[in-house]
Amino acid sequence: MTSLAMIEAAAHRLSGQAVRTPLLSSPFLDRIAGRRVLVKPECLQHTGSFKFRGAWSAVSALAPEVRARGVIAYSSGNHAQGVALAAARHGIAAVIVMPSDAPEVKIANTRALGGEVVLYDRARESREEIGAALAAERGLTLIRPYDEPQVIAGQGTVGLEIAEQAAEAGVTRGDVLICCGGGGLSSGIALALEAHAPDLRPRPCEPEGFDDVKRSLAAGQISRNTAESGNICDAILTPQPGEITFPILHRLCGPGLAVTEDEAMRAMALAFARLRIVLEPGGAVALAAALFRPEEIDGDAVIVVASGGNVDAGLFRTALDRFGAET
Amino acid sequence: MTSLAMIEAAAHRLSGQAVRTPLLSSPFLDRIAGRRVLVKPECLQHTGSFKFRGAWSAVSALAPEVRARGVIAYSSGNHAQGVALAAARHGIAAVIVMPSDAPEVKIANTRALGGEVVLYDRARESREEIGAALAAERGLTLIRPYDEPQVIAGQGTVGLEIAEQAAEAGVTRGDVLICCGGGGLSSGIALALEAHAPDLRPRPCEPEGFDDVKRSLAAGQISRNTAESGNICDAILTPQPGEITFPILHRLCGPGLAVTEDEAMRAMALAFARLRIVLEPGGAVALAAALFRPEEIDGDAVIVVASGGNVDAGLFRTALDRFGAET
Numbered sequence: 303m304t305s306l307a308m309i310e311a312a313a314h315r316l317s318g319q320a321v322r323t324p325l326l327s328s329p330f331l332d333r334i335a336g337r338r339v340l341v342k343p344e345c346l347q348h349t350g351s352f353k354f355r356g357a358w359s360a361v362s363a364l365a366p367e368v369r370a371r372g373v374i375a376y377s378s379g380n381h382a383q384g385v386a387l388a389a390a391r392h393g394i395a396a397v398i399v400m401p402s403d404a405p406e407v408k409i410a411n412t413r414a415l416g417g418e419v420v421l422y423d424r425a426r427e428s429r430e431e432i433g434a435a436l437a438a439e440r441g442l443t444l445i446r447p448y449d450e451p452q453v454i455a456g457q458g459t460v461g462l463e464i465a466e467q468a469a470e471a472g473v474t475r476g477d478v479l480i481c482c483g484g485g486g487l488s489s490g491i492a493l494a495l496e497a498h499a500p501d502l503r504p505r506p507c508e509p510e511g512f513d514d515v516k517r518s519l520a521a522g523q524i525s526r527n528t529a530e531s532g533n534i535c536d537a538i539l540t541p542q543p544g545e546i547t548f549p550i551l552h553r554l555c556g557p558g559l560a561v562t563e564d565e566a567m568r569a570m571a572l573a574f575a576r577l578r579i580v581l582e583p584g585g586a587v588a589l590a591a592a593l594f595r596p597e598e599i600d601g602d603a604v605i606v607v608a609s610g611g612n613v614d615a616g617l618f619r620t621a622l623d624r625f626g627a628e629t
Numbered sequence: 630m631t632s633l634a635m636i637e638a639a640a641h642r643l644s645g646q647a648v649r650t651p652l653l654s655s656p657f658l659d660r661i662a663g664r665r666v667l668v669k670p671e672c673l674q675h676t677g678s679f680k681f682r683g684a685w686s687a688v689s690a691l692a693p694e695v696r697a698r699g700v701i702a703y704s705s706g707n708h709a710q711g712v713a714l715a716a717a718r719h720g721i722a723a724v725i726v727m728p729s730d731a732p733e734v735k736i737a738n739t740r741a742l743g744g745e746v747v748l749y750d751r752a753r754e755s756r757e758e759i760g761a762a763l764a765a766e767r768g769l770t771l772i773r774p775y776d777e778p779q780v781i782a783g784q785g786t787v788g789l790e791i792a793e794q795a796a797e798a799g800v801t802r803g804d805v806l807i808c809c810g811g812g813g814l815s816s817g818i819a820l821a822l823e824a825h826a827p828d829l830r831p832r833p834c835e836p837e838g839f840d841d842v843k844r845s846l847a848a849g850q851i852s853r854n855t856a857e858s859g860n861i862c863d864a865i866l867t868p869q870p871g872e873i874t875f876p877i878l879h880r881l882c883g884p885g886l887a888v889t890e891d892e893a894m895r896a897m898a899l900a901f902a903r904l905r906i907v908l909e910p911g912g913a914v915a916l917a918a919a920l921f922r923p924e925e926i927d928g929d930a931v932i933v934v935a936s937g938g939n940v941d942a943g944l945f946r947t948a949l950d951r952f953g954a955e956t
Binding site: 318321322323324325326327328329330343345346348350387407411414415470471571574575577578579580581611612615616618619622623626627 | 645648649650651652653654655656657670672673675677714734738741742797798898901902904905906907908938939942943945946949950953954
């Protein structure tokens with residue numbers, strides 16, 4: 303299980319390796335949301351998402367002789383790139399199992415970062431089985447994307463930074479909206495806030511139709527999505543909350559929030575115009591919730607974790623075409 | 630004249646007001662440039678450019694009874710927004726004199742930030758004369774965009790941060806490429822680096838055809854541009870280096886660099902894909918120089934100040950259309 307001590311140790315290992323992302327704000331966004339909005343732009347993290355933190359945490363925690371044999375990961379793209387870069391910086395091999403329908407830019411970038419990409423069919427094959435088989439065959443260590451204590455510890459460093467930076471901005475009470483797939487980022491942040499900012503309440507955000515975490519939190523038990531793909535928020539589509547992450551989320555998080563694909567795209571256009579950052583749809587759902595679900599949020603200020611920015615130029619242009627004039 | 634003590638005092642006044650922007654990097658940009666590239670993204674600063682620093686520095690340095698009468702500024706857009714927000718946060722009036730051909734987004738944002746916008750014809754009228762007349766008539770204090778010691782001191786805080794952050798990244802020697810208009814940012818950074826990182830060499834970057842600073846540095850005396858507009862890098866088109874800034878630039882800077890409009894647009898597309906930040910053309914010229922003029926740069930690492938990101942969605946889409954596939 304991930305402890306606060308593990309998160310703080312991960313922060314120590316990540317020091318000088320990860321970007322300490324600032325908190326950004328804009329009076330224009332405050333006006334739309336009806337409260338202060340503070341955005342933690344993890345799209346500026348190495349490889350374009352928070353995933354580098356967890357990947358570095360896990361790879362750097364391995365015993366040297368184990369690490370030397372290499373690592374393997376399965377991922378729709380962001381975890382893949384995080385593990386590929388963390389492995390490359392450690393000088394070890396990284397095999398990455400990716401769905402064949404992952405965004406091209408993520409597949410290409412994973413390869414360019416030194417990852418050996420193995421594609422699979424999301425509808426017919428199990429990435430977990432493929433990962434386990436390759437790991438056994440080649441002596442690689444599997445780095446799970448979220449159900450892995452050292453990965454959760456790495457993502458939790460976002461929470462340590464939020465606790466400090468929000469206090470500096472005068473915010474010690476309010477909701478922290480977090481883009482959520484399997485729950486690694488949300489559970490890590492929740493553990494860090496529990497210790498360092500107990501009046502900041504973590505709340506997972508998801509796309510409508512893929513709101514397994516929201517429904518699981520409401521039901522008090524793990525609930526699955528009916529579909530596994532078919533939404534532009536590819537980065538955060540997971541079948542269900544993790545077995546390790548869900549108990550943490552259930553204990554520490556407020557209710558989940560869900561937004562539409564169009565709301566995610568509008569949030570991308572507003573982040574472009576008002577924060578000058580690039581978000582991918584899955585990285586924009588928490589901002590979308592802050593802006594377009596104000597009645598579901600408590601407090602004078604809301605903190606948003608914008609989790610990633612690995613988006614094809616074509617899809618980004620579409621968001622600007624459709625919503626760029628509204629900003 | 631701006632002194633190091635003034636820059637440090639400005640840093641103190643800006644603490645908690647300005648974003649401490651991180652240094653960003655990408656192995657993909659390193660590969661193109663042939664050396665490490667560390668980017669200081671001032672597009673993430675409040676109002677979308679470094680100009681907020683100088684504006685806050687100048688407004689906060691005024692005597693309270695003088696400040697209470699309000700301020701006036703002339704600007705193509707970024708200084709305008711910086712002064713408007715700094716004034717609004719101080720609860721005072723800000724009159725902003727802007728060219729009628731400034732980007733719409735900058736005019737609209739300046740108004741939305743509380744600025745009272747006065748438009749003028751760039752080809753027929755002098756913004757300096759309009760500013761001086763309005764200042765006298767209404768008792769406003771003129772906040773010059775660059776030839777103003779407290780503005781230079783505010784911009785110099787970027788240099789203080791670079792000195793610290795570059796050292797943390799292991800870089801104490803190399804070129805610092807800076808997008809340059811009138812020279813306020815470049816001269817402020819140069820003064821800060823002279824004291825805190827003397828082996829980091831500031832180098833102004835401009836668009837070809839509007840490289841008055843580059844030519845002035847080469848000639849050892851102030852040289853004017855022949856045209857005053859007609860380039861997409863609107864944020865950094867100034868007729869000539871400032872009377873106050875030029876002697877500082879001449880004493881402390883290495884040779885200037887100049888890039889084409891297409892190179893600035895390519896740098897915008899690469900910053901989108903590799904750093905997930907939004908740059909305007911004028912804010913991208915230093916990155917363009919780092920990527921496309923490697924033979925004019927010294928050292929194993931180069932630092933880039935990406936100065937602003939206030940760009941219309943249409944122009945940004947054009948950059949992605951033309952150069953988004955090359956990334």
